[in-house]
Amino acid sequence: xxxxxxxxxxxxxxxxxxxxGLYLLGGPTWRQRIRQYLTMGYSRAELIRMIPFALCAVxxxxxxxxxxxxxxxxxxxxxxxxxxxxIAFFTGKVWYPDNGQVGALYLIVGTLxxxxxxxxxxxxxxxxxxxxxxxxxxxxxxQFMQPVLELFAGIPxxxxxxxxxxxxxxxxxxxYNYLVGAFLYAGFGVIAAGLVLAIMILPTITSISIDAxxxxxxxxxxxxxxxxxxxxxxxxxxxxxxxxxxIFTGVIxxxxxAVGETLAVxxxxxxxxxxxxxxxxxxxxxxxxxxxxxxxxxxxEDFKEATPGSLNFDAIWTLSFVLLLISFLLVAASRYxxxxxxxxxxxxxxxGRRRSSETGVASSTAAAAAxxxxxxxxxxx
Amino acid sequence: MALQPEIxxxxxxxxxxxxxxxxxxxxxxxxxxxxxxxxxxxxxYYGSNHAIKNVSLEIPEKQVTALMGxxxxxxxxxxxxxxxxxxxxPGARVTGSVLLGDEDIYAPKEDVVHLRQRVGMVFQRPNPFxxxxxxNVSYGLRVQGGYNASQMRETVEQSLRSxxxxxxxxxxxxxxxLGLSGGQQQRLCIARAxxxxxxxxxxxxxCSALDPIATLKIEELIEQLKQQYTIAIVTHNLQQAAxxxxxxxxFLTGNLIEYAPTQQIFSRxxxxxxxxxxxxxxG
Numbered sequence: 001x002x003x004x005x006x007x008x009x010x011x012x013x014x015x016x017x018x019x020x021g022l023y024l025l026g027g028p029t030w031r032q033r034i035r036q037y038l039t040m041g042y043s044r045a046e047l048i049r050m051i052p053f054a055l056c057a058v059x060x061x062x063x064x065x066x067x068x069x070x071x072x073x074x075x076x077x078x079x080x081x082x083x084x085x086x087i088a089f090f091t092g093k094v095w096y097p098d099n100g101q102v103g104a105l106y107l108i109v110g111t112l113x114x115x116x117x118x119x120x121x122x123x124x125x126x127x128x129x130x131x132x133x134x135x136x137x138x139x140x141x142x143q144f145m146q147p148v149l150e151l152f153a154g155i156p157x158x159x160x161x162x163x164x165x166x167x168x169x170x171x172x173x174x175x176y177n178y179l180v181g182a183f184l185y186a187g188f189g190v191i192a193a194g195l196v197l198a199i200m201i202l203p204t205i206t207s208i209s210i211d212a213x214x215x216x217x218x219x220x221x222x223x224x225x226x227x228x229x230x231x232x233x234x235x236x237x238x239x240x241x242x243x244x245x246x247i248f249t250g251v252i253x254x255x256x257x258a259v260g261e262t263l264a265v266x267x268x269x270x271x272x273x274x275x276x277x278x279x280x281x282x283x284x285x286x287x288x289x290x291x292x293x294x295x296x297x298x299x300x301e302d303f304k305e306a307t308p309g310s311l312n313f314d315a316i317w318t319l320s321f322v323l324l325l326i327s328f329l330l331v332a333a334s335r336y337x338x339x340x341x342x343x344x345x346x347x348x349x350x351x352g353r354r355r356s357s358e359t360g361v362a363s364s365t366a367a368a369a370a371x372x373x374x375x376x377x378x379x380x381x
Numbered sequence: 382m383a384l385q386p387e388i389x390x391x392x393x394x395x396x397x398x399x400x401x402x403x404x405x406x407x408x409x410x411x412x413x414x415x416x417x418x419x420x421x422x423x424x425x426y427y428g429s430n431h432a433i434k435n436v437s438l439e440i441p442e443k444q445v446t447a448l449m450g451x452x453x454x455x456x457x458x459x460x461x462x463x464x465x466x467x468x469x470x471p472g473a474r475v476t477g478s479v480l481l482g483d484e485d486i487y488a489p490k491e492d493v494v495h496l497r498q499r500v501g502m503v504f505q506r507p508n509p510f511x512x513x514x515x516x517n518v519s520y521g522l523r524v525q526g527g528y529n530a531s532q533m534r535e536t537v538e539q540s541l542r543s544x545x546x547x548x549x550x551x552x553x554x555x556x557x558x559l560g561l562s563g564g565q566q567q568r569l570c571i572a573r574a575x576x577x578x579x580x581x582x583x584x585x586x587x588c589s590a591l592d593p594i595a596t597l598k599i600e601e602l603i604e605q606l607k608q609q610y611t612i613a614i615v616t617h618n619l620q621q622a623a624x625x626x627x628x629x630x631x632f633l634t635g636n637l638i639e640y641a642p643t644q645q646i647f648s649r650x651x652x653x654x655x656x657x658x659x660x661x662x663x664g
Contacts, residue, residue, distance in 0.1 A: 138471065139471055217508065219504055219506055219508030220508060220510065221469070222466060222469065222502075222504060222508070223504065223508045223509075223510065223570070223573075224510070224520070224524075225466070225469065225497060226464065226466065226497055226501060226502040226504075226574070227497065227498075227501070227520055227521035227524065227573065227574065227577060228494050228495070228497045228498035228521055228524060228525065228577055229494070229520070229521075229524040230494055230524070233524045237520070237523070237524065238510055238520075241511075241512070242510070242511050
């Protein structure tokens with residue numbers, strides 16, 4: 001019995017029976033309560049007018065539920081039908097589904113390495129760019145940068161992949177062989193993938209950071225400068241801390257994009273699921289770069305040969321469920337950060353009441369979070 | 382290059398010299414006693430908008446100077462020219478000179494950062510940093526550098542005491558400044574400005590966002606602060622100008638119409654437009 005069945009055959013009937021039973025048998029108090037809860041105090045005519053809107057909301061929620069339950073239900077087949085243990089899946093180092101071995105550890109390590117590399121490279125550049133655009137450059141620079149960033153974000157990932165093969169892979173290969181010279185390294189691996197991903201997530205982080213900085217009240221800047229702070233001190237000591245939650249939200253969304261990216265990474269990472277991205281040794285140069293793989297890339301590679309009902313097929317679903325969980329976690333994290341830090345007491349209101357939903361940062365992030373929430377699962381397939 | 386102001390103070394017992402009635406008058410507002418700041422033919426433009434027109438005015442030391450006028454008359458613009466806040470506004474241009482002591486603050490060699498330490502500013506809306514109360518007050522010292530922890534604590538306490546806020550916040554210095562009430566936030570902003578020990582304190586409608594009781598507290602505070610600091614305050618509240626200031630200037634469409642001791646300007650204004658304004662015929 002999978003999750004979907006549990007839901008449709010146990011949870012839904014239970015709820016219907018409980019609520020219905022209370023309504024019919026619970027007497028006037030319960031009837032009143034349930035009716036009050038269901039109608040929310042609206043009149044019948046108002047309720048009828050709301051039906052199309054409510055339907056849309058229900059459809060969206062149902063769609064999400066179906067996605068989660070379907071992926072989840074299939075994902076657990078690996079553990080229930082194929083009898084792979086949870087521990088073996090997450091700690092196993094060999095990914096050879098045709099041979100019954102589905103150890104996803106190196107895939108997870110690959111995804112983490114690529115993502116961390118991309119974020120670590122991209123964040124300082126993005127924040128510096130955002131600071132330059134909002135605080136240093138003349139106003140027209142921002143009007144110029146916004147469409148440029150959108151263009152950047154709109155380049156299809158396959159184009160990034162091709163560019164990466166043509167430009168970044170040879171560069172990495174050349175740099176490695178020049179600096180280390182231990183053996184000829186073709187350049188495919190996490191470094192190349194991380195570099196290209198860093199460029200891909202740059203517009204996301206930058207534009208959200210720009211929004212966060214621009215949403216700060218002008219009074220904050222003036223206050224700092226009027227106290228004799230230099231522009232740089234104002235940026236470092238006041239503006240960046242005050243907008244940190246917005247910037248951090250941008251970083252999380254960029255992370256989400258990096259985790260879910262498939263095509264560009266598939267071009268660059270080397271697609272070997274049984275290698276650690278970096279192997280440490282006891283002899284010079286003490287590490288080897290090798291072609292590796294990531295969760296998304298492995299789904300992409302293996303799906304071509306998977307037949308439904310095989311371990312191969314189920315393991316792919318388990319991988320995608322792991323991705324789904326990661327993306328949900330990231331969206332949740334970004335929402336949490338946005339609600340918490342985002343310039344809470346708006347200075348427009350001297351009484352300092354807290355309603356973060358009114359700040360530009362929070363709303364822009366919420367919108368961005370919604371976009372990623374829909375984009376992440378889509379990019380897995 | 383500092384323009385030498387051609388103002389001869391000695392011999393003029395006339396408190397304020399009234400200019401001719403034309404709008405672009407060459408009106409030089411002089412005072413008795415020590416002059417702390419002085420503008421000479423100050424003009425401020427926002428793009429093509431001529432916001433301050435040839436204003437020459439003297440600000441007395443350790444007294445309160447009020448600048449009043451209807452909305453959009455340029456009084457805030459004038460005030461912001463006194464510590465070069467217009468440097469931040471794209472498209473703003475300032476001509477003429479502003480003297481602090483003998484220095485022209487618009488001279489090319491002038492250090493803006495140092496100037497803003499000497500001429501502090503309190504804004505219309507309380508704008509504390511989203512940090513703790515202590516960090517807010519010590520901000521000016523930290524950006525200057527060179528203060529150790531105990532000096533900082535001492536200055537923070539002193540400044541908060543001067544701003545009449547110490548008793549209210551001494552137990553929660555490490556809590557966020559955004560948790561304070563509007564009036565407390567504004568006094569915190571005053572304390573923050575005092576912490577760098579400025580010579581002049583500019584206040585841009587400091588009470589316009591506050592309730593009457595908080596306003597009263599700020600006014601009492603201004604009364605005390607003028608023992609030590611030169612204060613220039615912009616207000617659109619006539620009673621406030623009458624209550625707190627020793628000198629009052631009346632601005633209209635970018636012109637300084639009249640500048641005189643407060644008592645005089647409220648009891649026998651020399652210009653018809655000033656009289657119309659203070660009797661409530663416009664503005």
